[in-house]
Amino acid sequence: MKNIKIGIFGYNRGGHLADNILALNGDIVAVCEKNEKYLNLAKEKLGDTATYYKDFDSFIEHSGMEAVLLANYFPEHAPYAIRCLEKGIHVLSECIPNGTMAEGVALVEAAEKSSAKYMLLENYPFMLFNQEMKKVCDGGSLGKILYAEGEYNHAGNVYSEDLNGLYDSLKHWRHYVGRTYYLTHSLAPIAYATGALPVRVTAMPVYCPAPSDCNRASYVGERAAIITTLNDDKSVFKFTGCATFGGSDNSYRICGDKGTIENVRGSEGKIMLRYNDWTVPEGKEKTNYYMPEWDDKDAELIKKAGHGGGDFCIIREFFDCIRQDKKPVFDVYFATRLSSVAILAHRSLLEFGVPYDIPDFRNKADRDKWKEDTLSPFYYSDGREPSMPCCSNPDYKPSNQQIDNVKKLIEK
């Protein structure tokens, strides 16, 4: 098996993927990280097997680097992805693929021109229960898929004094990430399992700001967005972006005209698969409640990997694409479609549910419509202020006490 020479850009999240890369015969030849803490972690782990950079311009020139894992700031992936693609370097990009609509168009155009592969690093579809749901959907016993739900519900203790790598400044993207933006973990698993892609979106805010004395200083007052899409096969999805309800969990449900499958909340990954009396397939019960098992040659490595094994599986997929010259499972069209849903759902949420059509960047007319749209609720990488609100309440902002608390924690 050919080793793949890969560089990591952003060693906070990127560092968590290093073991999987090494286990899959990836040679981590370069790391780019401006934060000393993470740079030192990389040096401890990789020693003199890698070269270390603090700026991307030198990193991208690293001789012989075939692929780059982009794990830099959330809304800043696309410009770096484009630069790699222009140099023929394969890209595995963390979410979100593009932070603006204009970047989505530019990313598609760069990927189309490039000899290199572009893939979204979306790990949640590879969690065991999500793979089981895809297998059952593909098997056909659910019938025609009509509806699916996805919840990525990831609350943190807002009084915790451990920032645990969450922020490095008060302008950091996590303070401005409108609730629809972080949606790949809720939408990708159901889109992957069913094969359906959104064509129209609407979103509602669930507004409930964090306590004014807590240790977080978010400009987002919502706890969740409830997003609904009409899809290209006439099915409907309902999902969150990143929600912070009590009782964190990731849960998914897919309904066909013959049966329904879901992972049971609070059950550590059990599946419930149910049919109507008259649609039970041979060999199944009306209600089937079971823990799926890995049926995979790499099961032992998968069980050790983060995010329910998803971190291993997504790196393996990417390396297989390069080694076997195959189409990425989450290619640039899939990736930018998810970003478009995130960005336009945010606009819908700000307008309390006005629907938006989701473009397909395969079409020139759709590209032309969006190629100049650079609106963003985040600080831009050149320091410009956000060009649109990140919250449905335009007057909401963190309290002075929250800001002081977070400043102290960042300086600690």
Ligand SMILES: NC(=O)c1ccc[n+]([C@@H]2O[C@H](COP(=O)([O-])OP(=O)(O)OC[C@H]3O[C@@H](n4cnc5c(N)ncnc54)[C@H](O)[C@@H]3O)[C@@H](O)[C@H]2O)c1
């Ligand atoms: N798929 C998952 O399960 C998962 C889990 C965690 C994070 N993520 C994603 O990973 C990305 C990174 O998140 P994070 O949690 O590591 O926090 P983060 O965004 O704060 O980390 C980004 C890192 O990149 C470095 N960096 C950014 N720009 C740089 C530049 N120009 N030059 C050098 N270094 C630079 C920063 O110093 C920082 O250490 C985000 O997109 C996030 O959404 C995904």
